[in-house]
Amino acid sequence: MSLYRPPRIPASQITPEHCFLARRSFLAAAAGGALLASGMPASAEALKASKSPYAVDEALTPEKDVTSYNNFYEFGMGKGDPIANSEKFKPTPWTVKVDGLVGKPKEFGLEELMALPLEERVYRMRCVEAWSMVIPWIGFPLSALLDKVEPLGDARYVAFETVVRPEEMPGQSGYFQSLPWPYVEGLRLDEARHPLTILSVGVYGKTLPNQNGAPIRLVVPWKYGFKGIKSIVKITLTDKQPPSTWNLAAPNEYGFYANVNPEVDHPRWSQASENRIGEGGFFGANRRPTLPFNGYAEEVAGLYSGMDLRANY
Amino acid sequence: MACLPTLPRKYHAASIWLLYALGLVPAAWGFWLGATGRLPGNPVKEFEHLLGLWALRFLIATLAVTPIRDLFAINWVRYRRALGLLAFWYVLMHFLTYMLLDQYLNFSAILVDIAKRPFITIGMAAFVLLIPLALTSNAWSIRRLGMRWVKLHRLVYVIAAAGALHFAMSVKVVGLEPWTYIGLVALLLLYRLARPLIRGGGRGKPRASAFRGQERSA
Numbered sequence: 194m195s196l197y198r199p200p201r202i203p204a205s206q207i208t209p210e211h212c213f214l215a216r217r218s219f220l221a222a223a224a225g226g227a228l229l230a231s232g233m234p235a236s237a238e239a240l241k242a243s244k245s246p247y248a249v250d251e252a253l254t255p256e257k258d259v260t261s262y263n264n265f266y267e268f269g270m271g272k273g274d275p276i277a278n279s280e281k282f283k284p285t286p287w288t289v290k291v292d293g294l295v296g297k298p299k300e301f302g303l304e305e306l307m308a309l310p311l312e313e314r315v316y317r318m319r320c321v322e323a324w325s326m327v328i329p330w331i332g333f334p335l336s337a338l339l340d341k342v343e344p345l346g347d348a349r350y351v352a353f354e355t356v357v358r359p360e361e362m363p364g365q366s367g368y369f370q371s372l373p374w375p376y377v378e379g380l381r382l383d384e385a386r387h388p389l390t391i392l393s394v395g396v397y398g399k400t401l402p403n404q405n406g407a408p409i410r411l412v413v414p415w416k417y418g419f420k421g422i423k424s425i426v427k428i429t430l431t432d433k434q435p436p437s438t439w440n441l442a443a444p445n446e447y448g449f450y451a452n453v454n455p456e457v458d459h460p461r462w463s464q465a466s467e468n469r470i471g472e473g474g475f476f477g478a479n480r481r482p483t484l485p486f487n488g489y490a491e492e493v494a495g496l497y498s499g500m501d502l503r504a505n506y
Numbered sequence: 507m508a509c510l511p512t513l514p515r516k517y518h519a520a521s522i523w524l525l526y527a528l529g530l531v532p533a534a535w536g537f538w539l540g541a542t543g544r545l546p547g548n549p550v551k552e553f554e555h556l557l558g559l560w561a562l563r564f565l566i567a568t569l570a571v572t573p574i575r576d577l578f579a580i581n582w583v584r585y586r587r588a589l590g591l592l593a594f595w596y597v598l599m600h601f602l603t604y605m606l607l608d609q610y611l612n613f614s615a616i617l618v619d620i621a622k623r624p625f626i627t628i629g630m631a632a633f634v635l636l637i638p639l640a641l642t643s644n645a646w647s648i649r650r651l652g653m654r655w656v657k658l659h660r661l662v663y664v665i666a667a668a669g670a671l672h673f674a675m676s677v678k679v680v681g682l683e684p685w686t687y688i689g690l691v692a693l694l695l696l697y698r699l700a701r702p703l704i705r706g707g708g709r710g711k712p713r714a715s716a717f718r719g720q721e722r723s724a
Contacts, residue, residue: 369681460623
């Protein structure tokens with residue numbers, strides 16, 4: 194399945210593929226979304242979502258691991274810091290401002306976004322640190338949001354920005370700051386419009402816990418986890434490649450593309466294999482080979498045809 | 507500083523064995539947590555990191571013995587061998603965990619790691635350099651090697667620096683923790699370099715007293 198073939202169709206005219214794939218579930222989820230819109234969840238409330246055909250056939254990583262072992266430097270640098278230090282964070286009320294090269298810039302309330310047809314997508318998640326998970330995200334294709342703002346013809350990239358709240362995010366205050374804030378990320382517009390790319394508002398059947406990027410985060414399953422920017426407050430369409438935080442911090446280690454690629458090592462460790470969290474335990478081998486594009490090559494390799502993936506890591 | 511009560515001589519040997527026993531508690535505790543599924547997320551990595559950190563702590567403790575005696579007149583030289591050997595055992599366990607539990611004896615991957623990843627190369631070099639020190643940490647070697655023993659064991663400064671560097675280079679952002687270890691090792695190294703000036707006279711020539719305690723404790 195190759196969605197990307199030049200010459201480009203104006204971005205605003207591409208019909209999201211999930212409309213073709215799941216019209217019935219679309220309707221069911223819309224009904225669920227309408228229910229939700231009446232009263233916003235404060236934290237970890239049940240979410241209704243249709244099952245998406247995008248579901249990998251691998252054992253899910255236990256919820257306990259998904260919600261207690263991750264990186265979210267706004268809450269600290271340790272893997273246990275996000276769950277330990279995110280209690281004070283208030284994910285509601287929330288708005289996401291979408292602006293830049295769009296016909297209809299708009300600030301969306303979270304309620305409006307949660308009312309979009311929600312799907313459950315079971316995706317692999319490959320961290321750049323060579324560990325991985327299988328996570329049942331709930332969300333909607335980013336293209337569904339982009340459609341609403343009608344990207345202009347010269348929009349080529351999408352820039353994302355995380356909230357800055359030092360009083361609620363301990364990693365953003367104090368003498369030692371691990372990264373410059375806000376955390377920023379970016380995608381090429383065709384990557385952003387790819388049906389696999391979603392904005393997630395939930396995981397494991399519930400709204401996102403604070404530590405996983407509440408209330409809304411990006412999930413791009415064929416890229417390393419750090420591309421999945423969390424707690425998004427701003428999305429801007431641009432004609433220039435936007436900056437990304439880890440790329441700014443260590444350009445030789447983290448590229449703009451950050452596509453999962455077992456052939457291109459991180460300068461300090463191999464990317465050929467990964468530890469699947471929650472499997473194998475202490476003595477069992479839980480290391481498995483890493484797949485090109487994290488196993489999504491069939492869907493996304495076409496986006497990069499002709500590109501040198503060693504240079505564009 | 508006489509405020510510290512002196513340990514009667516008859517307890518010296520027992521206190522050294524106690525140090526060995528206590529020193530191995532973090533490893534045993536971590537192993538038990540890991541083996542019973544109580545380490546979060548990536549248990550093998552957690553255990554590997556715990557062992558590496560304790561190795562670094564024992565290295566720093568080993569290096570701190572002399573400055574503590576110089577500056578505070580507290581003589582813990584009798585514990586120095588135990589501290590150094592604990593550091594060695596922790597480095598060995600750290601490496602074995604990486605080889606067995608993490609890489610599952612995938613030797614090609616391990617060799618590529620050691621050759622290609624500077625932080626692993628440095629860590630590996632520190633481990634290799636520690637081996638002769640561990641092997642010669644006995645009274646017989648001290649007697650046999652004499653001044654050469656002192657020179658050989660100065661490698662511990664290189665090893666500690668390599669250890670701190672290995673840690674700092676392994677993390678994505680060098681935060682407070684790796685900086686603390688780098689700072690401590692740097693401080694101890696600087697003290698070692700400045701010691702002849704501070705104490706005057708000796709021109710950095712090692713004196714027999716620097717290792718006499720080691721021999722006695724055997």
